[in-house]
Every structure is written in C-alpha cells, then in structure tokens.
Amino acid sequence: MANFTELVNGVRQVFRSGRTVTYEWRRTQLEGMLKLLDENMDKLTDALYKDLHKAKAEAMMMELNMVRNEVINTMNSLTTWMKPEKVKKELINIMDTCYIKSEPYGVVLILGAWNYPIQLSLLPLIGALSAGNCAILKPSEISQNCAQLIEQLIPKYLDNDCVKVVNGGVPETTALLSERFDYIFYTGNNVVAKIVMAAAAKYLTPVTLELGGKSPVYVDRNVNMEVVARRILWGKCSNAGQTCIAPDYVLCSKDVQDQLIEQLKKIIPEFYSENPVESGHYGRIVNERHFQRVKKLMQSGTVAIGGDVKDDERFISPTVLRDVKVTDPAMQDEIFGPVLPIITVGDDNEAIDVINSREKPLALYIFSNNKRVVHNFLNRTSSGGVCVNDTLMHISIPTLPFGGVGHSGVGSYHGKFSFETFSHRRSVMERGLTLDSVNAIRYPPYTEKKLQMVSWLSSQKVKKTGFFSFFPFVIIGTVVAFLFKALGIHGKEVSHTD
Template sequence: MKDEPVATNLLTKLGSAFIRKEPYGLVLIIAPWNYPVNLTLIPLVGAIAAGNCVVLKPSEVSSSTEKVLAEVLPRYLDQSCFAVVLGGPEETGQLLEHRFDYILFTGSPHVGKIVMAAAAKHLTPVTLELGGKNPCYVDDNCDPQTVANRVAWFRYFNAGQTCMAPDYVLCSPETRERLLPALQSTITRFYGDDPQSSPNLGRIINQKHFRRLQALLGCGRVAIGGQSDESQRYIAPTVLVDVQEAEPVMQEEIFGPILPIVTVSGLDEAIAFINRREKPLALYAFSNNRQVVSQVLDRTSSGSFGGNEGFIYLTLPALPLGGVGHSGMGSYHGKFSFDTFSHHRACLLSPSGMEKLNEIRYPPYSDFAQQLISWAMGSQSCTLL
C-alpha cells in the first residue's frame, strides 16, 4: 500500500515521483455458484484490502451458501464497508442500474456482455472472469496413463463445474486409442466401479443444468460413461468420441463431467483448430517433448496455460487469474486482487523554489535548449517527429 517510488530524469531530479494506490470507491462484486465461497471471498478480500467499500452479490443458484454468507459475514466484518444483496437476475439487473466505481463479475460471456453494457453507461471499469472452451492438446509422444490421471482429475473435479477445466481433448486417432483405456482405468480407480456411489464425485447444481448436460450426451458417440440419473442430478464421468465441431458439445462451454475427444492429424492442425476459435480462459498441452509444449504456448493465446499440468496453478497466489478476449478481461488473485481494485495514481511533487533551473523548459527555444532538454530527459523520453 506504500507509495511506490519511480525513476526520474534530470528535468525532475529535484522532485519526488511515485505511484499511489488509491481505492476506486464503491465496488460491485457479482460472484458465481460453482465455487461460491472461494470466488466470493477472494475478490472481497482484495477489494477491502485496497480500501474500497463493497456491494456483494452471491449467486442465487447456490442458495444455501448465499444465505450463509449473508448471515455469517456481518459477524466478522465491519458492516460499514460491505453489504450483501440477495436475489436473482431481477435484483442483479436493478443493482446494475446504479453507478459503481468498479465492477467484478465472474460468470458466462453472455451475462458478461450485459454487465459490461450496464457499466459502460457510467464509464465504470470492469474485470470480467468469463468461461470458454478450454482446449487440451495431447501429443503422440506422451505417457497415456499419466495424461489420463491428470486430465481426468481436472475434468471431473467438482463434477466438471470448473471454468478452468479442460473442455475438450485434441489428439491424433492413434493417441485417442491409447488414451481411452487409460481414461477408463483412471475413472475406475478414482470413483470405483459404480461412480454414482462414490463420495468423491459431485452432482450437477440444478435441474436446468442437468437437462442441458443430458442433452449433450447425444453428441458424437459415448466411449466411457454416459449414465445419468435425474433424481440425483448425477451424470457419470463421460468421454465422447467422433464428435463434430458443429455439434452443441463443441459450441458451448460444457461445465459438467463430459469430455469430448476430437482427432487431429498433429500439432499444426491442433493449433489451427484452437486459433480459429475464441481465446479460451485456459489451455493445456501434454507431451514428453518440451518443444511441443513450448510451441503450443508460443503459437496460441489464452488466459492461462498449463504444460503437462491442469489448473493446479490456481494454488499459486503469485500468478494472476484472468481471461483474454472472449474469456474475459482483467485479473485478480493474491496481490493482483489488490492491484485490480486500486487506482494507480501517477504523482510528481516538485519544490516551489529554484525557478532558475526551470527556465530551460520555457520558450523561446534555441537549438541548444532543445538539445539540452532532449539530453536531460534521456532514454525515458519519447519524441514524435
């Protein structure tokens, strides 16, 4: 929070130049339902740490957590610096009619556009943490069991209801045939012969999302899993093959325990496939060849990237969490949360006297004066000719 000193040039050498982090003022945080405690409190902490007051809107979809947050937070935080607003889309819409100094929204790109349009009416800056279809390239040069372990864990964690989860796999037909039995073995090891009875596999948040996911099971061909039980909102860990790019499962973010595998001829086709779609929130590449992983990193763009790894990088506060393009803008996490909710104010304090030293700055300008000014500004200057 301290003022951050910055370098000066000869023209400002007698002054003090620094960046001051100031709070924006009143922040609106609209949180999602899939990690309703984590994704509500982390931005709340960052906003308050930066000196802001916060209007907090938890998701009404995770209704029990919403009520607990509204009840418990006032016991621990000064109520003069935050307020919890309950309700659904109508209440959120009413909130967005008001002017805030900053808005952070986590959710879908569709709702993100609504939030951004509302913010634009007041020129309110926003951070949008949006979803997307996160690609996962699996190279021929890999250990299929290692890949299966890591991909399955991150795909089926929280029943696939994670914005950073791998959304589909790109690999060659040969690698697909090696990967499928490895995935089946991993799913059985993780969740047993009857995943529905496993205490380690979550359920779908509500009936609406269950029916949406159940419809996606009709895309391509089910190679693993595919079972569902509406009474429990259960969908088995599922792998789909022979899916077409135009099918719904490849057009919308899945947000469930379904993993399509799309075959490509190799690395170049995989990268072309990724680059002709919207920029994802996360992108993953698995290969024993480090150059292959580096190529995927260098030739694509995404909010975050995992090489031979999933979203375990979320455990590192030193890395920002944020999207790019269609998957969002801005970032937070750790100190990035403080920076996001702080206005970085450029400041220069100069002495009121010693005016004789400033005369070189004033017109009329001789050739010598112009050369002297250019020299005094040094490498930090920018001259437009």
C-alpha cells in the same frame, strides 16, 4: 426489494470519510475474514454439499483452503503492497520525488458465481478490502445455501457499514447494475458479462470479467498415458465438471485417443468406484436447467465411457465421447459438466489450427515431453493461462495472475494481482518551489538556446545491445586502470609504514 440507491449512497458516504484507507482498517477486515473461515468450516462445507454435492475434501482443497491461504498471504504482504512505488527519473526530474501510490477506487460491486460459491465470492472481496475499498457483494442465487450463509456471516465478522451482502435473483442484479459503482467485478458467463459491461459503460466504470470458454487439452504421443488420464480426469470431474478452467475437450491423434480411453476406463472406477452415483466424492449438476443442457451434449460422437444419468439426482456419470467433430453440439459452447469430447487431429499444428479457429480459452493444457511441441503452442496460441502436463493447478499459485483474454475474460486477480485490480495506480510528482531559475528554459519567450538545452536534458537514447552495451564500461575501466598505474597504486599489497 431494497432501495439500492440509498444502500450505495450510504456506503459511499462511509468510504468518503476515509475510514477504509488506513492499514489498520484493512488488516482488521482480513483478520475478520480469517476468523469467519476458521469458525465456520463445518457450516461452509455443509452448504457446499447441499448446493453441489461437493465432498468435504474437495470443498476444503478447492474452496476454503484456497480462500484461507489468500487471506494469510494478503495479511503477510499488505504493508509491502501499500508502500509507494518509486520510479526511475530522468535528468530533468532529478530533484523531484516521483512515485506511484495505490489508492482504492471507492465502492465496488462483486457479482459471485454459483460453481465455486465461496471461493468466487470471497477471493475478490479479499482483494477489494485489502485495497481499501467498500464493497457490495451479490452471491449467485443458484447456490442458494451458500448465498444465504454468506449473507448471515459477513455482518458478524466484517465492517457492516463498509461491506454489504445483497441476495436475490435477476431483478436484484439488474437493479444493482443500474447504480453507479467505482469498479465492478463479475464472475460468470459471456451472456451476462455483456450486460454487466453495458451497465458499466453508462458511467465509464472499470470492470474485471472472469468468464470461461472451451479450454482445450492436447495430448501428444510418447507420454505416460496413465498419469495423463489421471490428471485430465481429475480436472474434468472435479465439481462434476462445473469448473471454468476444466478441460473442455481433448485434441490428439487416433492412436492416442485409443490409449487415453483405455486408461480412463481403468481410472474412473479408482476415483469414483464401479458405480459413481454411490460415490461420496462425486458431485451433481447444480440445477435442472443445467442438467438438461449437459444431457443433450452427449449426443455427439460416440459414447466411449459412461453416459449414465439419474434424473432425480441430477447425476451424470463421467462420460467420454470419441470421434467428435468440431460441428457437433458438444463443441459449440462450454460444456460445464462431466462430459469429455475427443477430437482426432494429425499433429500439434492441426490442433493449434482447431484452437485458433475458436474464441480464446481461459486455460490451455498441453501434455507432452517434447519442448518443441510445448513452445509451438505457447508461441502460436493465446489463452488466459497455460498448464503443461497437468490441469487446474496453475491457479493455485498466488504469484501467477488468474484471468482470461478476449471472450474468456478481462483483467486478472489472485495474490498481489487482486490488490492491484482493486487499486488505482496514481502517479505522483512532488516538487519544491525553490530554484525556479532552473525552469527558465521552459518558459516563454523561447529561444534557440533554450530549445537546445531542453532537447539535451529530455531526449532519450536507444540503448545498445551486445558487446557495445558494455563498451562505455570498458572505456571507464581502462581509464581507471591507467590512473591507478600512473599514480603508483597497485592492488597486490598495501603499505602500513609511516
């Protein structure tokens, strides 16, 4: 095992040299990342297929194109993001220059995940580099082909003094976490997240934890059930269900359950043929441990669709379980596989009670044409994100932050939010040394007159709302109009006579 103390200290010395602070360095790293993607698409898609049986189209859509677009968006926006942010000043500070300066934390540790091994390693790295940090990247060893490829490619395209890749398993991760970092970004599960948070607490290191949870789906009455079934099935079975924001379970009435199952039976063969094990568009469970775990979850409720497995390929067919109870095995932990339990409820209020009885999910999906129902969920539940009448798609918008709340995560990223996550927002006030007599009121000895002056200059006032918020402008307008009239100034015509 490498000496990680020497590794981290070496990278920290490079950061302290100031090399990474400039726009030019950051831009060069982003250009290198773009080149890495463009020149190695075939290698990357091949590694994803070997690790997860991920179809090329799915790999391009949900991993490589997403990363590529993030790089380009960051390149196009970086000069704007790096500019100091001016802030509103009070009367007492009117002569000062006050702004927020985004500065890099230093040396950051990024712990990637196995289910989207390219996306979940490179997206946070883009944010870290755009913010001017040095980074040590630890891909997940479970997706070993992708991890090895990342280790081979990164040194060829990025600054090898500032960006290091460490491969290995639990011993290497444990050893890395014993070192002091300036920021830690982890994607994975709650169990490891607690270990990461405990390690970070030793040095009071800030963290972002991108976790998961049981993301619920509510299906209302009077919706286009064929469209709903397509969108749920796509979200559930992409990457064989191994997606942190995959629909985990469905809440609906008994009659909707029957309609949904009927439509899913029709659509599964459309997506994956009559025999999904032969489909080139359907993934596999990543390893034997997860395969056995997901298989056990099918012993819940009644199998309405699927339930087929092939042990030698770690294949589990798209499976729907009906009449599942909240106490069943499939409802205890995140499924992370192509198994969809359906729980029947009376209405949206009962569905909300079920959701609120559990930990806060990473995503919430609502299928309804009724705005009252949608707003009921938005106002009475909490989740990392919400997508109405679709699944997964909300994370494709770079202007929306992606992250969890409570047990589903801490912090967020994507687009500008990645830059902000890896930046310390530093408050800056610049003052001159002249006119110090103005400051006399704050210096001892204090008098009643000084106190009154300070109170007048620094006191805040509650803003009025409604009509009264415009009342001062009405008064000013009236006074101006009166002066115009008194001086004989009219707006109808202008005289040009001498």
